Amino acid sequence: MQISSENILLMGSLLLLLTILASKTSFKLGIPALIVFLGIGMLAGSDGPGGIYFDDPKLAQFIGIFSLCFILFAGGFETKWESVKPIFWRGISLATIGVFVTALSTGLFLHFVIGLEFIYALLIGSIISSTDAAAVFSILRTKDIGLDHQTRSTLEFESGSNDPMAYILMLACINIITSGEMQIGEQIFFLVKQMVIGGVFGYALGRGGVYLINKINLSYEGLYSVLVTALLLFVFSITDLLGGNGFLAVYLFGVILANSSLIHKKSLVKFFDGIAWMMQSIMFLTLGLLVYPMQILPVLWAGIMISLFLMFVARPAGVMISLLFTKINFREKIFFSWVGLRGAVPIVFATYPYIYGIKDADLIFNVVFFISLSSVLIQGTTLPFFARKMKLVVHESERKKTPLELELSESIKTELMEFFVPHGSAIAGMRIVDLHFPRNAHIAMINRDEKFITPSGNTVLHEGDILIIMAEEKDVLRSVSDILSKRIDKPEEKPDAGETTPVESSPDS
Amino acid sequence: MRISDLLTPELITTELPVTDKNQVIEAMLKLIENDPRVIDFQKVRQSVFDREKVMSTGVGKNFAIPHGKTDSISDLIIAFGKSDEPINYSSLDGQPVYLVLLMVGKENNVSFNIKILSRVSRMMSNDQFREKLRLAASADEIRTIFSEEESKFFDL
Numbered sequence: 001m002q003i004s005s006e007n008i009l010l011m012g013s014l015l016l017l018l019t020i021l022a023s024k025t026s027f028k029l030g031i032p033a034l035i036v037f038l039g040i041g042m043l044a045g046s047d048g049p050g051g052i053y054f055d056d057p058k059l060a061q062f063i064g065i066f067s068l069c070f071i072l073f074a075g076g077f078e079t080k081w082e083s084v085k086p087i088f089w090r091g092i093s094l095a096t097i098g099v100f101v102t103a104l105s106t107g108l109f110l111h112f113v114i115g116l117e118f119i120y121a122l123l124i125g126s127i128i129s130s131t132d133a134a135a136v137f138s139i140l141r142t143k144d145i146g147l148d149h150q151t152r153s154t155l156e157f158e159s160g161s162n163d164p165m166a167y168i169l170m171l172a173c174i175n176i177i178t179s180g181e182m183q184i185g186e187q188i189f190f191l192v193k194q195m196v197i198g199g200v201f202g203y204a205l206g207r208g209g210v211y212l213i214n215k216i217n218l219s220y221e222g223l224y225s226v227l228v229t230a231l232l233l234f235v236f237s238i239t240d241l242l243g244g245n246g247f248l249a250v251y252l253f254g255v256i257l258a259n260s261s262l263i264h265k266k267s268l269v270k271f272f273d274g275i276a277w278m279m280q281s282i283m284f285l286t287l288g289l290l291v292y293p294m295q296i297l298p299v300l301w302a303g304i305m306i307s308l309f310l311m312f313v314a315r316p317a318g319v320m321i322s323l324l325f326t327k328i329n330f331r332e333k334i335f336f337s338w339v340g341l342r343g344a345v346p347i348v349f350a351t352y353p354y355i356y357g358i359k360d361a362d363l364i365f366n367v368v369f370f371i372s373l374s375s376v377l378i379q380g381t382t383l384p385f386f387a388r389k390m391k392l393v394v395h396e397s398e399r400k401k402t403p404l405e406l407e408l409s410e411s412i413k414t415e416l417m418e419f420f421v422p423h424g425s426a427i428a429g430m431r432i433v434d435l436h437f438p439r440n441a442h443i444a445m446i447n448r449d450e451k452f453i454t455p456s457g458n459t460v461l462h463e464g465d466i467l468i469i470m471a472e473e474k475d476v477l478r479s480v481s482d483i484l485s486k487r488i489d490k491p492e493e494k495p496d497a498g499e500t501t502p503v504e505s506s507p508d509s
Numbered sequence: 510m511r512i513s514d515l516l517t518p519e520l521i522t523t524e525l526p527v528t529d530k531n532q533v534i535e536a537m538l539k540l541i542e543n544d545p546r547v548i549d550f551q552k553v554r555q556s557v558f559d560r561e562k563v564m565s566t567g568v569g570k571n572f573a574i575p576h577g578k579t580d581s582i583s584d585l586i587i588a589f590g591k592s593d594e595p596i597n598y599s600s601l602d603g604q605p606v607y608l609v610l611l612m613v614g615k616e617n618n619v620s621f622n623i624k625i626l627s628r629v630s631r632m633m634s635n636d637q638f639r640e641k642l643r644l645a646a647s648a649d650e651i652r653t654i655f656s657e658e659e660s661k662f663f664d665l
Contacts, residue, residue, distance in 0.1 A: 260548075261548055261552060261580050417563065418623055418626060423569025423570050423602050424602025425601055447626075450627045450628055450631060463634075464568070464630045464634050466626055468619075477563050481564035485601055487601060
């Protein structure tokens with residue numbers, strides 16, 4: 001079957017539905033959801049029972065890049081600076097030196113052992129040198145491995161920020177291949193330029209974006225998601241256009257937004273979390289459709305050898321060298337080495353050789369595809385086991401949840417506010433039912449002596465109680481305040497500090 | 510977590526102005542203005558005054574607990590101030606205020622914020638504790654008094 005504009009919605013929606021249903025069982029079986037997504041794409045594709053014919057690397061690449069923009073942005077948007085700060089330098093080191101060492105050692109292996117021309121060997125090494133943010137995030141989070149906070153932050157930060165380095169190395173190799181010259185100096189300049197422009201643009205546009213989002217004053221909350229979508233695509237494309245690294249810029253853009261005070265942040269975080277999942281599903285499905293599993297067979301042996309080398313030599317070497325000057329212990333480094341999950345990013349990168357007309361581009365694509373698949377399958381499923389083996393599992397003390405953790409403040413209409421029952425208030429000693437609260441205000445809870453109690457109409461209020469009041473509008477809170485502020489008619493003592501009134505002076509100074 | 514651990518000397522003053530309530534709150538905010546946990550001071554200030562507008566935090570027994578919740582801080586902040594002269598804080602019981610505790614909590618941490626407020630309220634309902642605080646002359650002394658009183662409770 002050919003994908004056409006008429007049937008794309010039907011096929012797309014069916015595939016997405018299947019994917020979601022399958023991901024439910026995959027969690028139970030401990031298979032990373034990503035594999036399921038890819039698998040369904042492959043089954044639906046031309047070599048599988050689905051028989052959907054899709055062979056357009058250019059479109060697949062566009063979908064890949066488009067999705068990556070959102071995935072990287074969402075990754076950045078969830079990054080809290082406080083958790084990155086203590087591990088910033090080791091993360092950066094892993095994302096640059098680590099990636100370089102992994103790419104180079106894989107390249108050398110391919111050149112000397114498999115006998116590939118060095119620059120092609122390095123090209124493949126570069127393509128598979130970055131770990132995949134989508135894979136790492138989803139596996140570390142869904143698997144519920146009780147990893148220690150710093151370990152997890154380091155791995156997540158690394159995976160979010162190492163794609164640019166891999167991308168630049170890959171483009172440098174492609175430049176050398178297409179121009180036929182080994183201009184090392186130029187490529188180093190290219191690398192620095194990509195990083196610097198990407199970094200500066202990501203940061204500056206992030207700052208500007210925060211200002212714009214907070215000042216623009218749109219009339220509908222939903223428009224803010226549209227605004228941020230437009231901004232992040234703009235950040236990627238303008239940076240790319242001006243010779244910077246768009247992936248780095250869009251990731252940084254997310255980090256800056258996440259760590260500034262931003263209007264409607266909660267709804268934006270939710271929106272982009274959903275979008276990131278959707279983009280991941282679409283991207284993996286597309287990549288699964290693009291690959292012809294039958295064509296992987298000829299490169300199977302090479303794939304297995306590279307996979308093993310990558311898992312047991314190249315990635316560990318990258319980790320060990322880039323973390324040489326840190327105080328991280330050896331067991332933890334071994335674990336870091338095992339979290340070298342390749343995923344969609346290398347597969348998207350592997351479409352570049354097609355676009356640039358590099359010879360044997362389909363071989364490269366198939367090898368990379370196989371390596372990514374085996375990495376997520378083998379390393380992804382054994383991670384929890386490894387974490388326990390390396391004694392890195394900490395049992396987080398379970399956080400007690402009270403009903404208040406329901407994020408009530410998120411809906412615009414509901415206000416949640418705490419009120420003290422003041423000393424000397426006429427309502428102390430009264431039953432709630434006798435207070436005559438406004439109809440649209442409720443006492444959701446009472447905290448008395450640090451304990452939450454559930455109020456009923458018969459509950460008698462005490463001085464010093466804290467009432468958590470839920471009201472539909474802010475105005476209602478005023479009438480609640482008036483009720484709570486009723487004074488006992490005859491104060492026991494005369495005030496000794498001038499005139500006091502229960503009515504508030506408004507603080508507009 | 511203990512309140513006394515958060516009350517570092519620079520977050521304590523023994524000389525609050527006695528002019529009026531707004532001045533007192535401004536003086537308390539001044540204590541936290543340069544704290545590294547503050548991301549956007551104006552928003553912090555606004556959150557405290559917004560809360561005050563709804564109902565006075567002069568909860569009686571010579572004590573006031575202005576507070577706010579905002580996304581513009583990275584972590585809970587507590588500051589303490591006192592005055593030897595009576596402050597007119599329009600408390601409901603008509604009594605002047607001598608002791609003020611400012612608390613700014615994170616927006617999403619509703620139940621934790623309430624626990625802190627409740628802890629403070631519980632401590633402040635102890636007459637001897639308030640008396641000790643009123644007699645204290647230095648930041649260190651105040652911190653010690655808090656620490657002693659808190660040792661009677663579980664960690665938050």
